[in-house]
Amino acid sequence: MxxxxxxxxxxxxxxxxxxxxxxxxxxxxxxxxxxxxxxxxxxxxPEPIKARAHQAIRDDESIYSHYAGIEPLRRAILEKEQAYNTVPATSPDEVVVGVGSTGVFVSAALTLLEDGDEVILFEPFYGYHRNILELTGATIRYVPLGGPESTFDRAAMEAAVTENTKAVVVNTPANPSGKVWTREELSTLVDLLHAHDLVAITDEIYEYMLYDGAEHVSLASLPDAYERTITLSGFSKAYNVTGWRLGYGVAPAPIAEKMGLMNDLLYICAPRPLQHAALAAFEDLDDxxxxxxxxxxxxxxxxxxxxxxxxxxxxxxxxxxxxxxxxxxxxxxxxxxxxxxxxxxxxxxxxxxxxxxxxxxxxxxxxxxxxxxxxxxxxxxxxxxxxxxxxxxxxxx
CATH class of the missing domain: 3.90.1150.10 (Aspartate Aminotransferase, domain 1)
Structure with missing residues (x-):
């Protein structure tokens, strides 16, 4: 039977x-x-990252870390977000290290969304974004965006927003289309965030893969945007460690604290030896x-x-x-x-x-x-x- x-x-x-x-x-x-x-x-x-992983294992860096990640890594991420992304975060308490950028996305989505909420997702979308959003019980409102040659249409998004809309997901550079949101497009989006009291989750995992002079702009770096933005990235793509599952999120401390606690509930912490290894991305690689x-x-x-x-x-x-x-x-x-x-x-x-x-x-x-x-x-x-x-x-x- x-x-x-x-x-x-x-x-x-x-x-x-x-x-x-x-x-x-x-x-x-x-x-x-x-x-x-x-x-x-x-x-x-990269060899320096592998060497740090070996050293962390030899040093028995094997117990649980802080649920939001080891402090040296969170501080290194903070400094990177300040320098490269010009995100106005000021403390490691605003950084959460999790099990891949997808794991941090799960923590962010479950922290923000519940039954009855609506969230804007641009098409074409990354399938994991859609599937994870559905697990929260939120309703997805789809807005066409298109590929690299297309431009964000403010009117199309406004037509999708209702009184129940709570968040919007932005992926730049985008999987699957390769679109990179411009500073002007993101500035328009910031206006909409304020006009409709929305929170943005930005997936920026491909932030270093840019072509033909394209500029990566973090939404959270724009004026009056940081307080309502969760910025996600990670190590998988830029450092060729997709199976290591190391990602991070940066957000205002009250949001980051709840994301960290959600991360603790779901995963306890990211793999500790690999957190130590990830420090090499900031400290040991050539310019x-x-x-x-x-x-x-x-x-x-x-x-x-x-x-x-x-x-x-x-x-x-x-x-x-x-x-x-x-x-x-x-x-x-x-x-x-x-x-x-x-x-x-x-x-x-x-x-x-x-x-x-x-x-x-x-x-x-x-x-x-x-x-x-x-x-x-x-x-x-x-x-x-x-x-x-x-x-x-x-x-x-």
């Missing part, structure tokens, strides 16, 4: 299923292909680390975008992050296997042994992404070149 068939699961668990991104990862593995779908960032971790990272990703972006253009995709080159959300609209009627995003994803796996992510993964209405695929170019250059060669061999160009 299958007892699980009659177990009374919570309603929040009923709709949970494996994400399309992870499903593609499995299918690509089955054909010994190259996964440009999941943003795992399989580049090597040219970020400029070199940007140059390396710019080279990868060019290779990825030129390849997709060569095989017939319409490619909005991203201004930030390390994804391309490309359209195959011109191929849809010209070649079998491209009727929609699911078919195209399957065709790329079968014929080129390359994984991507279906466009429907990033929209409330699946038809909005039915001629789009997302590609991740955070790969070692030989691997990315091989993937691009396989795409060209399979589809021309």
């Amino acid at each position: 299958d007892l699980t068939a009659s177990l009374p699961l919570a309603a929040r668990a009923d709709g949970l299923q494996q994400s399309g991104i992870r499903a593609v990862t499995r299918r690509v593995s089955e054909v010994d292909g190259i996964n440009l779908g999941q943003g795992v960032c399989d580049l090597p971790t 040219d680390y970020v400029p070199q990272l940007q140059a390396d990703y710019a080279e990868r972006r060019t290779l990825m975008c030129e390849t997709l253009e060569a095989i017939g995709f319409d490619v909005p080159w991203p201004d930030g992050a390390y994804y391309v959300l490309a359209s195959f609209d011109g191929r849809a009627d010209a070649r079998e296997g491209f009727t929609d995003d699911a078919a195209a994803c399957d065709t790329l796996i079968k014929e080129a042994r390359v994984g991507s992510v279906t466009g429907r993964s990033f929209y409330r209405d699946p038809t909005d992404g039915h001629h789009q695929l997302r590609f991740c170019f955070a790969k070692e250059m030989p691997v990315l070149r091989q993937a691009c060669d396989q795409l060209r061999d399979a589809f021309g160009g």
Whole structure:
């Protein structure tokens, strides 16, 4: 007898299923292909960070840390937020270290939102943002934003705001679109935050991945914005430690305190030895680390975008992050296997042994992404070149 068939699961668990991104990862593995779908960032971790991890383990840094993170790391994050992001935080008490930026997003969402609240989410969105927001019981109000060439539409957001709207989520640079919000757009958003008494959660995990002169601006750095902004970032993407699960949030102390307590309830603390290792990102890396990272990703972006253009995709080159959300609209009627995003994803796996992510993964209405695929170019250059060669061999160009 299958007892699980009659177990009374919570309603929040009923709709949970494996994400399309992870499903593609499995299918690509089955054909010994190259996964440009999941943003795992399989580049090597910088040696100074690995050395600090080894030293922390040798030093038996193994007990629970403060629930908001070790004080030296919180202070280093504070100094980075002041210097690079110009966020006007003043104390380590305004910093929370958690289990990845996603874990800190969970803590922030559960701290702010509950049944009856509404939250604004821009499309195309990052799927984990949507799914986590749904777990809070809040209602999501979707606002179209578009890709790197698009501009934030104040009127569209105002049309979505109601008396129950409490928060807005901003992802810049954005996954999956590569859009980088401008200072002017964020200033307009600040006006709306005040006009409607809203709080913003900003996911800035790709803050160093910028191209063609794009500028990363933290919403919290703008006048009169910090007191109603939670800024999220982390170490996963910039330092190639996605599996270490280290992220952080910066917010006014009353909010940060509750987020830290929520973090304690959910996770106790982030892995302590890895917190010590993360200090190397601020203390041991050369000054040219970020400029070199940007140059390396710019080279990868060019290779990825030129390849997709060569095989017939319409490619909005991203201004930030390390994804391309490309359209195959011109191929849809010209070649079998491209009727929609699911078919195209399957065709790329079968014929080129390359994984991507279906466009429907990033929209409330699946038809909005039915001629789009997302590609991740955070790969070692030989691997990315091989993937691009396989795409060209399979589809021309």
